[in-house]
Structure formats: C-alpha cells, structure tokens
Amino acid sequence: MKDVTRDREDRKQQRTSTEGALFFKAGKSSTYGNCWQRKCKKFLLIVILLCAVFLDGITASAPGRQAEAAVVGGGQKLGYAPLLCSGGFDYLQQERNMKLNLGEEVSLAVPGEKVLFCKSSKKKVVSVSKKGTIHALKAGKAKITVKSELGGETTTKRYHIKVSKFGMVYPVFTMMKGEHLDLQCNKENIHIKWSSANPSVAKVSKSGKVIAKRKGKAVLVGKSKNGKRYCCRLKVKKRVQNVIYLTFDDGPNRYSTTKILDILKKNHVKATFFELKPAQKDFDLTKRVIDEGHTLALHGYQHKYDIIYQSEKSYHENLDKLRDLFFAKYGVWCIVSRFPGGSSNMVSKYNPGIMTKLTAKLHSWGYHYFDWNVDSCDAGGASSSRETYSNFCASLRKGRGNVVLMHDFANNDKTINALEKMIQYGKKNGYTFLPITASTDEVHHPVNN
Numbered sequence: 001m002k003d004v005t006r007d008r009e010d011r012k013q014q015r016t017s018t019e020g021a022l023f024f025k026a027g028k029s030s031t032y033g034n035c036w037q038r039k040c041k042k043f044l045l046i047v048i049l050l051c052a053v054f055l056d057g058i059t060a061s062a063p064g065r066q067a068e069a070a071v072v073g074g075g076q077k078l079g080y081a082p083l084l085c086s087g088g089f090d091y092l093q094q095e096r097n098m099k100l101n102l103g104e105e106v107s108l109a110v111p112g113e114k115v116l117f118c119k120s121s122k123k124k125v126v127s128v129s130k131k132g133t134i135h136a137l138k139a140g141k142a143k144i145t146v147k148s149e150l151g152g153e154t155t156t157k158r159y160h161i162k163v164s165k166f167g168m169v170y171p172v173f174t175m176m177k178g179e180h181l182d183l184q185c186n187k188e189n190i191h192i193k194w195s196s197a198n199p200s201v202a203k204v205s206k207s208g209k210v211i212a213k214r215k216g217k218a219v220l221v222g223k224s225k226n227g228k229r230y231c232c233r234l235k236v237k238k239r240v241q242n243v244i245y246l247t248f249d250d251g252p253n254r255y256s257t258t259k260i261l262d263i264l265k266k267n268h269v270k271a272t273f274f275e276l277k278p279a280q281k282d283f284d285l286t287k288r289v290i291d292e293g294h295t296l297a298l299h300g301y302q303h304k305y306d307i308i309y310q311s312e313k314s315y316h317e318n319l320d321k322l323r324d325l326f327f328a329k330y331g332v333w334c335i336v337s338r339f340p341g342g343s344s345n346m347v348s349k350y351n352p353g354i355m356t357k358l359t360a361k362l363h364s365w366g367y368h369y370f371d372w373n374v375d376s377c378d379a380g381g382a383s384s385s386r387e388t389y390s391n392f393c394a395s396l397r398k399g400r401g402n403v404v405l406m407h408d409f410a411n412n413d414k415t416i417n418a419l420e421k422m423i424q425y426g427k428k429n430g431y432t433f434l435p436i437t438a439s440t441d442e443v444h445h446p447v448n449n
C-alpha cells in the first residue's frame with residue numbers, strides 16, 4: 001500500500017512539470033505575437049530548461065521512484081521527458097534504461113497498477129505480455145512502451161532495454177516429444193532453480209533437466225540466488241519419425257562451404273556444421289552458417305589427433321577454446337560436438353583409455369557429442385559423387401534419426417555434386433531434414449579405446 005501512495009504523490013509532482021511544458025507550447029503557437037516571440041525565444045528556452053532540470057531533480061529523488069525501480073529489477077533511470085499531448089490524462093512519458101540477462105523475465109507493473117498497453121520495438125529481442133511482463137529472448141536492444149493506470153491516472157513509460165548475451169541459453173525452445181534438454185547458463189555464477197508450470201507437457205528437475213512428455217506448450221520458470229527470474233517458453237512438437245540430420249565436418253572453407261550453403265538454401269534444408277577454428281579470412285562463412293539457420297557445432301579448435309587426445313585436459317581445452325571463440329565472435333553458445341575421428345576412433349590409441357574417459361566426462365562439461373549412423377564415405381571410401389550418393393541412400397533407415405557424415409573441407413566435389421540429389425531422395429522417401437539441436441537424441445558409436 002505504501003508504495004502505491006508514494007507513486008501517486010510522485011505522479012502529482014511529475015504532472016506539475018508537464019503542465020508547465022503544455023503552457024509554453026500553447027504560448028508559442030497562439031497567445032504571443034511573432035515579434036515578441038523572436039525577441040524572447042532564447043529567454044523562454046532557458047526558462048524551460050531550468051524548470052525541467054529543477055523538477056527532474058525533485059522527481060528523481062522521490063522515494064516512490066526508487067521503490068518502483070526495485071520492483072522492475074534494478075532498472076536505471078534515464079530521465080523524464082514531458083509528453084506534449086492534446087487532452088486526456090496521459091501527461092507524462094518517462095524514459096529509463098534497463099539491463100537484462102538473456103532469458104530473464106521482469107514485470108514492469110507495480111502492485112495495483114493496471115497495464116493498458118505494452119509494446120516492444122523488437123519482439124525477437126524482448127517479448128512483452130499484455131500484463132506488462134517482459135522476457136529477454138536475444139542479445140540486443142529494444143524499446144518497450146508501457147501505458148498503465150494507477151488510481152485513475154494514466155502514465156506512459158518508455159524503457160530502453162539492453163539484453164546481454166550472458167544468461168540462460170534457452171529463453172525459447174522447441175523440442176520433440178521424448179527428447180531431453182539440459183537448460184544451461186553461459187555465465188558461471190548464475191545458479192537457477194527450475195520448475196515447470198505445465199509438468200504434463202514438460203517436466204524439469206530443479207537443476208534444469210527437461211523431459212518433453214507430450215505435445216503442447218510449457219513455461220519453465222527459474223529463480224536465481226540473487227532473486228532474478230528466468231523463463232524458458234517451451235514448445236513440444238510431436239515426434240518426427242523419419243529424420244535426416246545432414247552434418248558437415250572440418251569447415252569452413254571458401255570453396256565448399258559456400259556451395260553447400262547455397263544448395264541447402266535453395267532446397268530449404270537446415271543442417272549441422274561441425275567446425276574447426278576458421279581461418280581469419282573465413283569468419284564470414286561461419287556467420288553465414290548461423291544467419292541461415294543451421295546449427296553451428298564444435299569439431300575442435302584444432303584437429304591434430306596427437307595433440308587433442310594427449311589428455312582429458314587437452315581435449316577439454318580444444319572444445320572450450322572454440323566454444324569461447326564462437327561465443328565472443330557471434331554470441332552463439334555451442335554445446336553440440338563431434339570427436340575428430342569419432343568416439344570409436346583408434347587414432348587415439350597412443351593414449352590408452354582416453355576415449356572411454358572423454359565420452360564419460362563430456363556431459364559434465366556441458367557438451368553433447370554426435371557420431372553418425374550414415375557414412376557418405378566422402379573422406380575416403382567413395383571415389384565419386386555417384387558413390388557418395390549411393391552410400392547415403394543405402395544406409396538410411398526409417399523410424400530413427402539418420403545422422404549423415406559428410407565433409408566441408410576444400411574441393412569436396414564428391415559431396416557438393418551429390419548433395420542436391422540426396423535431399424531430393426530423402427524428401428521423396430518421406431524423410432524430414434532437421435538440424436541437430438541441444439535436445440536431439442545423441443547417436444554414439446561403441447568406444448574402442
């Protein structure tokens with residue numbers, strides 16, 4: 001109750017400043033003659049500025065404002081600007097800055113306040129609800145306009161929101177029935193306790209392990225230790241039975257990546273790229289992979305078997321280094337990975353047992369790994385694009401996720417020239433092409449070392 005009273009008193013003060021502005025506006029346009037106006041223009045401007053500074057000082061120090069700032073999660077005040085409207089009660093437009101973590105959810109209304117209107121300038125960055133709750137979906141900036149009523153008085157506020165790339169990685173997510181997802185933060189010091197508002201659609205453990213139970217929508221709500229509220233808006237789709245996940249290893253490079261991306265684009269297919277550290281001149285290719293909706297996944301900072309499989313530490317670093325580079329460069333948090341040589345590789349034999357240790361530890365480091373169950377043999381066995389194509393067709397199986405191994409290294413015409421035909425074959429035979437996501441069922445080989 002106390003806060004509401006403060007807020008009303010506060011608004012009275014704000015109205016005083018707005019009425020002053022209205023008076024000057026009317027004077028300038030009608031009451032005074034042109035000659036007087038010219039002579040006194042500078043004087044009037046100075047008076048307006050002084051009034052604004054003085055009244056702003058009063059309103060800024062009002063306790064109600066501070067209380068409200070606390071309600072909206074520590075938003076910083078930018079200042080108050082009079083809104084020169086003709087009639088009605090919407091006297092004031094307030095401007096303020098607010099920083100949000102990725103995935104954070106905040107209510108812009110104080111207790112007792114009725115939100116009449118709430119609009120976001122960029123819905124993909126910050127979404128809004130009718131009740132004035134905003135949700136940070138993507139790193140970037142957005143302006144939020146909220147019109148609300150409290151005690152019969154209407155106020156319009158404008159928030160300049162900056163969403164950080166740090167926070168909870170999945171503010172909105174789609175998964176298929178039966179899939180699992182580990183909710184993750186890309187900032188180490190955020191510990192969130194999760195619960196599901198719709199457990200019959202998706203269950204979540206306190207630590208953020210989600211299981212999709214049935215088709216529908218679910219809201220997963222999380223609270224961090226410092227009182228921030230996080231949210232994951234989840235859509236569970238029915239399970240697609242016959243899926244093809246096209247995957248490309250070892251890119252990017254200017255010859256193949258561009259051609260592969262062109263073919264995928266032309267055929268409206270999304271795929272997964274297990275990349276190495278791009279050459280300095282090729283970072284734009286990785287950006288294109290992301291921009292065109294494919295999954296950017298990790299193969300490793302480098303590919304040299306004798307270095308990466310030397311120890312658990314060196315493999316862990318090989319993944320972290322590339323993940324951190326991509327995050328710094330593109331703001332994309334990659335968790336999907338593939339072992340160079342696959343988890344069944346024998347090239348790591350120089351370090352006995354290393355693959356057994358790595359495959360057991362990878363999840364605890366926040367990564368998933370994918371081998372393949374369809375090998376195009378474009379890196380060895382296949383001698384032509386015709387063979388790559390027939391290897392692909394022969395290994396597809398209905399009723400499972402077919403993870404297809406292909407390569408995105410330079411001059412790989414064996415794949416480039418077969419790719420469109422593969423897509424056509426898959427579509428004709430009832431397969432759906434999907435990119436691998438954080439909730440895709442992993443495909444693993446038996447470990448040999």
Ligand SMILES: [Zn+2]
Pocket residue numbers: 249250299303340341
């Ligand atoms: Zn490779």
